[in-house]
Amino acid sequence: MTESLLLQNVRPLEGDRADVLVIDGVVKRVGAGLEAPGIRVVDGRNGILLPGLVDAHTHLDKTLWGRSWHRHSAGPTIQSRIADERRVRKALGYSPEEQSTNQVRQAITMGTTHIRTHVDIDTEIGLANLEGVLATRDRFREAIHLQVVAFPQSGLLVRPGTEALMAEAISMGADLVGGIDPSSMDRDPVRHLDTIFAIADRAGVGIDIHLHEPGMLGAFALELIAERTTALGMQGRVTVSHAFCLGMVDEAYLEHLTGLLIDNRIAIMTHGPGDIAFPPVRRLYEDGVTLGCGSDGIRDSWGPYGNADMLERAMLLAFRSGFRRDEDLELVLDIATGGGAQVMGLADYGIAPSCRADFTVVAGETRVEAIMNRASRIAVVQGGRVVAADGECLV
Numbered sequence: 001m002t003e004s005l006l007l008q009n010v011r012p013l014e015g016d017r018a019d020v021l022v023i024d025g026v027v028k029r030v031g032a033g034l035e036a037p038g039i040r041v042v043d044g045r046n047g048i049l050l051p052g053l054v055d056a057h058t059h060l061d062k063t064l065w066g067r068s069w070h071r072h073s074a075g076p077t078i079q080s081r082i083a084d085e086r087r088v089r090k091a092l093g094y095s096p097e098e099q100s101t102n103q104v105r106q107a108i109t110m111g112t113t114h115i116r117t118h119v120d121i122d123t124e125i126g127l128a129n130l131e132g133v134l135a136t137r138d139r140f141r142e143a144i145h146l147q148v149v150a151f152p153q154s155g156l157l158v159r160p161g162t163e164a165l166m167a168e169a170i171s172m173g174a175d176l177v178g179g180i181d182p183s184s185m186d187r188d189p190v191r192h193l194d195t196i197f198a199i200a201d202r203a204g205v206g207i208d209i210h211l212h213e214p215g216m217l218g219a220f221a222l223e224l225i226a227e228r229t230t231a232l233g234m235q236g237r238v239t240v241s242h243a244f245c246l247g248m249v250d251e252a253y254l255e256h257l258t259g260l261l262i263d264n265r266i267a268i269m270t271h272g273p274g275d276i277a278f279p280p281v282r283r284l285y286e287d288g289v290t291l292g293c294g295s296d297g298i299r300d301s302w303g304p305y306g307n308a309d310m311l312e313r314a315m316l317l318a319f320r321s322g323f324r325r326d327e328d329l330e331l332v333l334d335i336a337t338g339g340g341a342q343v344m345g346l347a348d349y350g351i352a353p354s355c356r357a358d359f360t361v362v363a364g365e366t367r368v369e370a371i372m373n374r375a376s377r378i379a380v381v382q383g384g385r386v387v388a389a390d391g392e393c394l395v
């Protein structure tokens with residue numbers, strides 16, 4: 001359900017004060033002193049108008065948001081965190097629908113209008129997490145745009161039966177096929193990647209693969225991913241999440257890998273990870289690689305961080321990148337908005353006429369000040385409808 005709206009008194013990307021006229025969910029005009037009798041008027045209170053924030057990588061089926069504090073005790077490896085998560089889910093009687101609803105409402109409140117979420121698919125959980133998240137997607141269809149990745153968190157080949165579940169997940173409504181560390185998780189990178197690319201190719205959907213593998217191991221996986229993207233003509237439909245290896249290889253190899261990413265229009269998602277090397281953000285951005293930013297999940301058994309605020313995430317990515325200059329921080333905000341929109345393949349994203357009216361209005365003088373203050377969200381608009389205002393979710 002889209003709506004019409006006259007959003008008055010905002011500063012698009014901190015520019016001159018303007019009004020925005022939205023008709024049936026689409027931006028019609030941006031300019032000073034607009035009038036539109038009979039249309040709902042909202043005062044933007046001189047806030048900065050941003051296109052909606054994009055969380056290009058989260059895990060709605062893992063969050064513990066809204067529950068009492070979880071004491072974190074998992075070990076340092078991915079395997080130990082997976083095992084800990086299974087234990088926690090059982091102990092809590094975890095509801096994927098209820099928990100994904102909690103995170104989605106918080107994300108809306110913080111000005112996020114688009115989310116790509118990975119959802120665990122395995123032979124123990126089956127499709128239960130997917131069912132829960134799809135129910136949430138349906139419930140909030142008019143308030144936030146959710147893209148769902150069928151994610152073989154515990155491996156694909158090492159758990160026989162997972163491949164069939166992944167294909168079923170796509171037929172149930174998942175939007176993309178996921179994958180994970182093809183060498184270290186499945187110990188067979190060629191077969192892992194051939195399998196997920198085949199599922200995606202058959203269904204005509206894109207791919208988003210978690211690649212934590214370091215150095216040359218990760219670089220080898222990237223080459224295999226690029227090879228398959230070319231072979232199947234999937235340019236522009238493949239995302240590699242994390243890709244820590246891009247921050248670990250030498251300059252000549254980085255140049256080679258960057259060339260593969262650009263030629264195949266493979267996007268990179270980074271969340272500004274903790275204590276590990278990660279992709280060189282400014283370098284890749286300037287080379288023309290599509291870059292998105294995500295929370296990689298909030299408040300789950302994997303870690304205590306996050307509040308679904310993509311301004312905070314932008315700050316963390318900038319901090320980890322060693323950015324101090326305003327122009328570098330503006331670049332990071334661009335990644336957390338337009339970059340993520342490109343990752344998600346959104347055609348009508350932005351604040352210009354003919355774009356879909358998905359915005360957030362934030363308090364502050366400049367965008368960088370808004371990031372540093374994690375500024376209050378004056379209004380969040382989805383398809384011309386005000387879905388949150390002043391820290392309160394209205395849906």
Ligand SMILES: [Zn+2]
Nearest residue numbers: 057118210296
């Ligand atoms: Zn992830």
